[in-house]
Amino acid sequence: MRPSTITRKGTIRKRAPEKKIIIVHNLDDSYSLSDHSAGLLHDEIAMPNLVCSSPRLENVSFNSKAYIPKAPLSPSLPFGPKAKARIIPCKDLSDTAHNVEMDVLDNYNVWSDIGKGSYAVVKLATHKQTMMKCAIKIYSKKSLENPTLKKNVMREIKILKKIDHNNIVKFYEEISGVNNLYIVMEYVKGISLNNHLVAKSTKKLTETETCDIFKQVAEALAYCHEKNITHRDIKMENVQLDLNFNVKLIDFGFATCFSNDKKTLIFCGSPTYMAPEIINHQASSGPPVDVWAAGILLFVLVTGDFPFKGNTEKRVFDKVKKGSYKVPDDLSRPCCDLIRSILDPNPITRITAKDILIHPWILNGGNIDLHSSPSKGDYIDVFDEDCN
């Protein structure tokens, strides 16, 4: 339960006098405040039990130390060096669902929340000896009484341990407490791909910008698939960008190992990214499901919109099953061609992550080939073209 709330105007309801709130004004760039606030609060101000707020913050989440916005702030809000903080009293804020057990985490200083998923809270921490920053993903043991979640989390750890790739978040260690299970991993200082896009005034990226990011996603996937690992939850929110726009794939909570000769019936992932074979409850070997989801991501990056949309999950699924989507007029032909190869309803003929890396659009860095005319808004009816 939130002990106090921030209204849309940034005022605090239900204040109590003892604790502190930091009101942060003048935010500096287009990154989400969450990263900067975590850094600012704990590197520069380092006070316990603070709440960060701004009159212009609209979308914030709550934890014992800071209010962290879920969505990026308006690019016009200055932050960082120009940030100004005002401390005002607030009520006790220490009541969170994932109280960390400092005795089991005695090698770390644990700071504010940097993210919240459906099942876990992720906190920023510093390794006391090395002073290295890391992210600690915290699952409450109570939630792990759910056997499916427990199995997924155990698999997440097992898979993260097998992975060592520049574009995938690195696993450091797992720590088991009485109340929580902690996964300590590399801290990706930056922003989620989703927030990066939302912060853009155009709500989309250029083809070159997209290619730079998408290529790294494909590299991470090609690596995983080579190791027989499927992520199964590729989406914008699970692609983290560091401050140099290096991609780090996160959240292996749905990931699994597959064998080439064994297909599985899976129904997981996020609805707008689900491949037709999942929606149709067909057995799949795994990797093509990631490739499809990456195709949705590519489409969103270059167009600012989802290819298959609907007010309800069912409507989205119906559109995926029908398989028709429209690409905007201004996309280059090579880009269109790649989207088409990825959003192939047939998982067997769908392009692989490895082959994405040698697609001409990727090799050309997403630069539009001057000799190739724009796609003129091809209407791609994938089922008609590819399935008959």
Ligand SMILES: Nc1ncnc2c1ncn2[C@@H]1O[C@H](COP(=O)(O)OP(=O)(O)OP(=O)(O)O)[C@@H](O)[C@H]1O
């Ligand atoms: N290593 C990291 N570095 C920085 N931020 C991170 C890191 N890992 C996770 N986060 C942040 O925490 C959020 C939640 O993490 P994650 O997606 O792993 O949790 P989850 O409970 O598995 O989520 P979901 O609801 O998608 O299953 C992410 O969206 C991201 O903003």
